[in-house]
Amino acid sequence: MMNKHIISILVNDQPGVLQRVSGLFGRRGFNIDSITVGSSVETGLSRMIIVTTGDERTIEQVEKQLNKLIDVVQISHLSSKPLVARELAFIKVTAESSKRPEILGVVDTFRASVIDISSDSLIIQVVGELGKIEAMIELLQLYGILELSRTGTTAMLRGDEYNSN
CATH class of the missing domain: 3.30.70.1150 (ACT-like. Chain A, domain 2)
Known part of the structure; x- marks a missing residue:
């Protein structure tokens, strides 16, 4: 079943990181419904909040692929928890x-x-x-x-x- 998912991604604040993350979605044929990016508590890190649509298996694959990106520090699937x-x-x-x-x-x-x-x-x-x-x-x-x-x-x-x- 296709559901909305909210994913929080903590990344190194480096040029090109947003492009690599969004490119991963595009290459896999996943649409990004919305994306927000801003500073995090720790200097040098940014937080991306991505809203996408897909089934659980698809989202798991996205998270595994994101973890392979060098600048990704942490991924949290927020929509599976109270938020x-x-x-x-x-x-x-x-x-x-x-x-x-x-x-x-x-x-x-x-x-x-x-x-x-x-x-x-x-x-x-x-x-x-x-x-x-x-x-x-x-x-x-x-x-x-x-x-x-x-x-x-x-x-x-x-x-x-x-x-x-």
Whole structure:
């Protein structure tokens, strides 16, 4: 059965590492739904959070192949454990003055925020799980989305469990 999987990969912060990791997925015919990369606690290491779709056997193969890459330090399959996962989106919508109260109602309902206002548009910031982001985008399409920028998913294990570094 095809499921979404969230994989955390701790890598050496070196040029070309992102290309080698993403290239491995491409060569194997696996799609990356989202990828986020940022610093980790330890200097010289970065953390990649990759969301992909596949069955358990496929994900095991991906993890084995990733472990063969020289700059990969640690791999954790987060989606098999309790986790917190969020995404950030900026949504620029057409917002003539007569529609602004309605749009602000949507913003309040989703606990989002307006981060920029111009005479004809608003930029809305929303943080949350993928379903929340998708639902807000769907509602705001009624008003006219001018531009959309999303970060992709980032995730962390809940509670006392943690990935080192």
